[in-house]
Amino acid sequence: MDKKSKASKKPFAYKSQGQNSIPQRSEVAYSPGSETSSVRSSDGGMSGERVKVAVRIRPLMKHEKGHKNNIETENMKKIYFKSADSNTRAYRFNAVLPCETTQDQVFENCNIGGLIDSAMDGYSATIFAYGQTGSGKTYTMAGDEKRLGVEEWKSHEGEGIIPRCVNYMWQQMTNRNEQFYVKASFAEIYKEQIQDLLNPSSGILHCRWNAQNGFFVEDLVVVECTTKYDLLAVLHEGIKNRKTGYHNLNPDSSRSHSILTVYLISETKNDHDIYKKYGKISFVDLAGSERLKETESKGEMLKETGNINKSLFILGKVISCLSDRKGYSNAHIPYRDSKLTMLLMDSLGGSSKALMIACISPSEVYTDETQSTLNYATRTMNIKNKPVIRMDAKEQVKFNLKREVQLLRLQNNFLKQELCKLTGESHIEVPDVSELNHLVGGSLPTMEGGMLPSIHRGKDRGQISQSFDSKSMMSDKPSKMLKNGKSGFAMMSRDFEAETKGKEDIQELDGELALLRQENAQMRYQRELMNREFETMMYENNGLYSKLANLEKVFIGESITSEMGENGDVSDSDGSSSSKRYSHSLLVSENNELRARIENVEQEKIDLKGTLIQIEGEHTPSTRSTREESNDYDPQNVRNALHIKQVKSDLEEQIQLAQSRVNQITEKLLDSYPKPSSSSSKKSSSSSYMRFKKSMNK
Numbered sequence: 001m002d003k004k005s006k007a008s009k010k011p012f013a014y015k016s017q018g019q020n021s022i023p024q025r026s027e028v029a030y031s032p033g034s035e036t037s038s039v040r041s042s043d044g045g046m047s048g049e050r051v052k053v054a055v056r057i058r059p060l061m062k063h064e065k066g067h068k069n070n071i072e073t074e075n076m077k078k079i080y081f082k083s084a085d086s087n088t089r090a091y092r093f094n095a096v097l098p099c100e101t102t103q104d105q106v107f108e109n110c111n112i113g114g115l116i117d118s119a120m121d122g123y124s125a126t127i128f129a130y131g132q133t134g135s136g137k138t139y140t141m142a143g144d145e146k147r148l149g150v151e152e153w154k155s156h157e158g159e160g161i162i163p164r165c166v167n168y169m170w171q172q173m174t175n176r177n178e179q180f181y182v183k184a185s186f187a188e189i190y191k192e193q194i195q196d197l198l199n200p201s202s203g204i205l206h207c208r209w210n211a212q213n214g215f216f217v218e219d220l221v222v223v224e225c226t227t228k229y230d231l232l233a234v235l236h237e238g239i240k241n242r243k244t245g246y247h248n249l250n251p252d253s254s255r256s257h258s259i260l261t262v263y264l265i266s267e268t269k270n271d272h273d274i275y276k277k278y279g280k281i282s283f284v285d286l287a288g289s290e291r292l293k294e295t296e297s298k299g300e301m302l303k304e305t306g307n308i309n310k311s312l313f314i315l316g317k318v319i320s321c322l323s324d325r326k327g328y329s330n331a332h333i334p335y336r337d338s339k340l341t342m343l344l345m346d347s348l349g350g351s352s353k354a355l356m357i358a359c360i361s362p363s364e365v366y367t368d369e370t371q372s373t374l375n376y377a378t379r380t381m382n383i384k385n386k387p388v389i390r391m392d393a394k395e396q397v398k399f400n401l402k403r404e405v406q407l408l409r410l411q412n413n414f415l416k417q418e419l420c421k422l423t424g425e426s427h428i429e430v431p432d433v434s435e436l437n438h439l440v441g442g443s444l445p446t447m448e449g450g451m452l453p454s455i456h457r458g459k460d461r462g463q464i465s466q467s468f469d470s471k472s473m474m475s476d477k478p479s480k481m482l483k484n485g486k487s488g489f490a491m492m493s494r495d496f497e498a499e500t501k502g503k504e505d506i507q508e509l510d511g512e513l514a515l516l517r518q519e520n521a522q523m524r525y526q527r528e529l530m531n532r533e534f535e536t537m538m539y540e541n542n543g544l545y546s547k548l549a550n551l552e553k554v555f556i557g558e559s560i561t562s563e564m565g566e567n568g569d570v571s572d573s574d575g576s577s578s579s580k581r582y583s584h585s586l587l588v589s590e591n592n593e594l595r596a597r598i599e600n601v602e603q604e605k606i607d608l609k610g611t612l613i614q615i616e617g618e619h620t621p622s623t624r625s626t627r628e629e630s631n632d633y634d635p636q637n638v639r640n641a642l643h644i645k646q647v648k649s650d651l652e653e654q655i656q657l658a659q660s661r662v663n664q665i666t667e668k669l670l671d672s673y674p675k676p677s678s679s680s681s682k683k684s685s686s687s688s689y690m691r692f693k694k695s696m697n698k
């Protein structure tokens, strides 16, 4: 009994990208040439995500009446277990499910819905039940045995994780915007041989390996399930065909390990494109470990027990190696030592999300088995997986190309704006790169250079993880349809059409990308040229400013070129030009203005030089030739010359004033002097007036 709480606790979480999410660029791991590519989860991927472990304690069975209970639980997280040496040991797990836990609570508390969500997002997920024989593995995974294998499937309280998952999946499918295709396969490993539970007549199947899919079962029938009843029928069919046997501890004991795999292929529409993700979830019901002393197995069952125990022993070795924190990456993991561990490779230390449900009995009769299961479970919690999303490689290429096109369009718009700012024009024509390239001896700036965010291209796109055999899913071998299925041929022709369309789309995107790249390179080059020109002109203008300032100092005594020095920075720290303050055209007009101003000052200087020579020549004839020859324009001399010029012009002005004054007085005097009359005295007065006027003029 749980010491503190019987109520269901908040379930633990699986790291997930969330539904309908298209992975972000940085998370995409793509490997050219593969059928599927993998995408690391944004969080769990690189750092790893531990295998989650829940421990379920079944109630005592009828035949165990009177057995003592040696297990207590606390808070749905802790187990106190009284071991054989009578010491009580405490264990902590992701979830602890006491005897009274219902099937519904198992689903909730183990967050099985979260795992299904992940599988629908394109991850691989595995749920496996582990424990001694009769501990409740099949009950937990599939449900009440009395109801298993019956023709009509009806939902009931005793149904286990698998049928609950089927219901949940279909519920989610209607809630999501994606289109889902569901397929399923069901295999068992019996005495180290793989058999198809959906097609038992196919005999022994082989476990193969390839870089793309890791280990997979060759020729396993994969059934398309269009309704949830198709999938339930698959479960029903497989359980019916599974090898079971009677022994002392369980009259209906599973004698094989079974693996039901549900493939969830999702299609998401994004910008008129369809992206496919290949998620899957595997339900593994392991055969129970057993002690021959207790089961009293004989004959064929004895052989079965030997094989079961052997493969579980290797599973234990794999778990031990993987949980060794000293770093199992260098160690040899004996996956290949059994079929079970080969097929669980992706789930243990691979790219799946995984949940182990360890089943135990509360009876102290099974103390050793329970101890062993708890130890297994504890070690398993240390195993880290690196979950990845699987996408179709072609879809992934298209996805990447589209993103690159979008990025380049953004970059090019940005570059255009920048060039417009630099030129001061509202529109720019992008010249052909071939016309420009010869100017710099073919050293066009690279796409990655410059201040713009560079585009990551597809080198070094990470590893390919094992994935299910998408080829076998699209296999030309006919699928065995159980109910309401579509024909395999229809599926193939649809895939062919999609593939042709996909190729065309990729070609189109490639073409657009090439044009955008060329335009990008041209604009980067143009920007580079303009920046260089800009830099030269800035430098020249700075020189002109200081020259003008010097000249102004000489002629006026101070610099009026106040703007000087403000444009000192040619480029900003990020390499961009100082277009914030100066456009290219502004610099050119500034340059022209400076040149005109300097020309004026120079002209004035030449005039002054003439004046200086003239004045000095008038006063000190001997220095004239010396000044002329030495071309000496010492500022003091120029200032002296300016002073003399000023004095001279003042004097000239005064003389002019005096002259005009004299003229005025003369005019007045002339006016006041009697004018010659026409009378007799005319001759004498006229002659005296003329004499007076003459003397005035003089």
Ligand SMILES: Nc1ncnc2c1ncn2[C@@H]1O[C@H](COP(=O)(O)OP(=O)(O)OP(=O)(O)O)[C@@H](O)[C@H]1O
Pocket (backbone or CB within 6 Å): 057, 058, 059, 061, 099, 131, 132, 133, 134, 135, 136, 137, 138, 139, 140, 144, 145, 250, 252, 253, 254, 255, 286, 287, 288, 289, 359
């Ligand atoms: N939590 C439970 N509540 C009620 N009955 C249970 C529970 N767990 C197991 N049982 C019952 O215990 C019996 C053994 O369970 P089950 O067959 O699931 O064990 P198992 O671990 O799969 O055994 P094996 O490895 O031999 O196949 C079954 O009759 C089952 O109905």
